[in-house]
Amino acid sequence: MRLLFVCVGNSCRSQMAEGIANSLGHNAMSAGTHPAPEVSENAIKVLKSKGIPTKNLYPKLIDDIDWRSFDLVISMGCGVSCPNIRIDQDWNLDDPVGQSLEVFEQCASKIEDSIKNL
Numbered sequence: 877m878r879l880l881f882v883c884v885g886n887s888c889r890s891q892m893a894e895g896i897a898n899s900l901g902h903n904a905m906s907a908g909t910h911p912a913p914e915v916s917e918n919a920i921k922v923l924k925s926k927g928i929p930t931k932n933l934y935p936k937l938i939d940d941i942d943w944r945s946f947d948l949v950i951s952m953g954c955g956v957s958c959p960n961i962r963i964d965q966d967w968n969l970d971d972p973v974g975q976s977l978e979v980f981e982q983c984a985s986k987i988e989d990s991i992k993n994l
Contacts, residue, residue, distance in 0.1 A: 883952040887912035911935035
């Protein structure tokens, strides 16, 4: 399944979702409405601890993505407003930005469970 994960900064939740979904056999990308300059260090640590490659992860602007080519467009939460694209699901996950590695691990676990339940 082709999955697009959308959030604001595209540095934490959506990046972890992209990596986890790809590792589970999906074709996934992520993007943000206001992308951060880089992927969160804790997001990278969590993915690496799961053996998930992070080399190709980088923040992307939603306007540069052809969202129509995806089976599902999933908002991570935090009030993402994308008036020009469809949002199929909103997972309403708290943003772990600036929080501890443990918070990132908990968020990644919720993301993985949600992906497996698609």
